[in-house]
Every structure is written in structure tokens, then in C-alpha cells.
Amino acid sequence: EDQVTQSPEALRLQEGESSSLNCSYTVSGLRGLFWYRQDPGKGPEFLFTLYSAGEEKEKERLKATLTKKESFLHITAPKPEDSATYLCAVRGSTLGRLYFGRGTQLTVWP
Amino acid sequence: NAGVTQTPKFRVLKTGQSMTLLCAQDMNHEYMYWYRQDPGMGLRLIHYSVGEGTTAKGEVPDGYNVSRLKKQNFLLGLESAAPSQTSVYFCASSPRLAGVHRGRSEQYFGPGTRLTVT
Numbered sequence: 555e556d557q558v559t560q561s562p563e564a565l566r567l568q569e570g571e572s573s574s575l576n577c578s579y580t581v582s583g584l585r586g587l588f589w590y591r592q593d594p595g596k597g598p599e600f601l602f603t604l605y606s607a608g609e610e611k612e613k614e615r616l617k618a619t620l621t622k623k624e625s626f627l628h629i630t631a632p633k634p635e636d637s638a639t640y641l642c643a644v645r646g647s648t649l650g651r652l653y654f655g656r657g658t659q660l661t662v663w664p
Numbered sequence: 665n666a667g668v669t670q671t672p673k674f675r676v677l678k679t680g681q682s683m684t685l686l687c688a689q690d691m692n693h694e695y696m697y698w699y700r701q702d703p704g705m706g707l708r709l710i711h712y713s714v715g716e717g718t719t720a721k722g723e724v725p726d727g728y729n730v731s732r733l734k735k736q737n738f739l740l741g742l743e744s745a746a747p748s749q750t751s752v753y754f755c756a757s758s759p760r761l762a763g764v765h766r767g768r769s770e771q772y773f774g775p776g777t778r779l780t781v782t
Binding site (some may be wrong): 558586588590595596597598599600603641643645649650651652653654655656657 | 668695697704705706707708709712714720722723754756761769770771772773774775776
């Protein structure tokens with residue numbers, strides 16, 4: 555069965571303290587891995603799509619990487635405005651279905 | 665360009681009542697989706713549509729029905745609400761279908777509808 559596990563569940567960082575979020579997946583033939591950001595009371599906001607092991611994408615302080623079993627979202631020198639829940643999702647074997655992880659709640663304090 | 669909008673934003677129902685959630689998108693996307701989000705769980709797909717007049721079941725379809733009469737609208741119906749359907753409901757749309765098309769298959773989400781069934 556297709557599964558997505560994100561760790562840690564929660565992460566507190568001081569402003570400027572870089573770190574990484576993990577997304578481990580088990581799917582029958584990965585057909586896309588997606589990262590989203592979700593602010594409280596709002597819908598998820600698309601960040602990145604990765605398709606192949608070794609692929610990397612960057613946007614401002616965020617960088618997403620992909621291996622055959624997991625993806626990392628690296629946050630460099632985070633700011634308080636980066637505080638949000640980060641969701642990972644994979645498209646596996648079932649047409650039309652994305653499997654979402656439970657998310658990592660990131661808090662960046664000044 | 666409003667993106668994906670959802671109506672209503674909040675709703676309280678009594679057990680057994682019915683209601684319809686409306687989703688509209690102005691991006692001319694072919695594919696639309698309904699998810700529910702519960703505390704401690706990831707987003708779960710309820711139903712989705714691959715085009716006007718076509719719908720399919722997702723991971724948790726029981727107790728819900730959907731219709732896509734127009735390309736820009738996707739309706740989610742609860743015929744007889746139950747407390748287990750208390751959740752936050754998100755609609756999403758995408759220009760292409762992940763797994764079938766490579767590239768531009770990311771989903772764009774609406775702001776959500778918070779539904780409480782008492």
C-alpha cells in the first residue's frame with residue numbers, strides 16, 4: 555500500500571538556524587512527489603514537484619531533494635514568516651490519487 | 665484571477681441534514697478534487713473529476729456524492745450528515761493529472777470549508 559511518513563511532527567527553530575524536514579515514501583512506482591506549505595486556517599500552497607531520484611528544486615530559502623525512498627525539504631536561514639505546516643504528497647499507483655503525509659509543523663522564532 | 669474558491673466557509677449541520685459544498689475555479693483546469701482534512705491525519709481524497717460530466721471515487725467516498733456539470737464547478741454533497749463527517753473540506757484543481765502527465769500536475773487548493781455535524 556502506498557504510504558507517506560513525515561518527520562519530525564513538529565520542529566522549532568531559531569531564526570537563521572538551518573534544518574531539514576523528511577518525507578519517506580513507499581509507493582509502487584513513484585509518479586511525482588509534491589511539497590506544499592499550509593498556513594493555519596488556509597488551504598495548502600504548492601511549493602515543488604519532484605519526479606526522479608537526484609532531482610532538486612529551489613525557491614528562496616527552501617530546497618527540495620529526492621532519493622528513491624525519501625525527500626528532504628531543506629530550510630536555510632529560516633525567518634519567522636517560514637512558520638507553517640509543510641506537507642508532502644506522492645502520486646503512486648492509483649490514478650488521480652495523491653497520498654499526503656501528516657505534515658511537519660515548523661515554528662521559527664526570532 | 666481568484667483561483668479556487670469555496671462556498672460556504674463555515675457550516676454547522678445537525679445529524680441527518682443535507683448540504684452541498686460548492687467549488688469554483690477560474691484557471692480552466694480539467695481536473696478537480698475534493699479532500700477532507702482531520703486532525704492527526706493527512707489530507708484524504710474523497711472524489712475527483714477528470715473532466716466535465718466525469719467523476720470517480722477516491723480514498724474515502726462513502727457518504728458523499730459529487731457532480732461536475734460545468735468545467736469550472738465541482739459540487740460535493742452530503743445527503744445525510746453524520747458526526748464522523750465533521751472535518752475541514754478542501755477543493756483543488758490541476759491543469760494536468762499527476763502520474764499521467766509529467767509537469768504542471770500540481771494541485772491548487774481552495775481556502776477550505778469547516779463543517780461541524782452535531
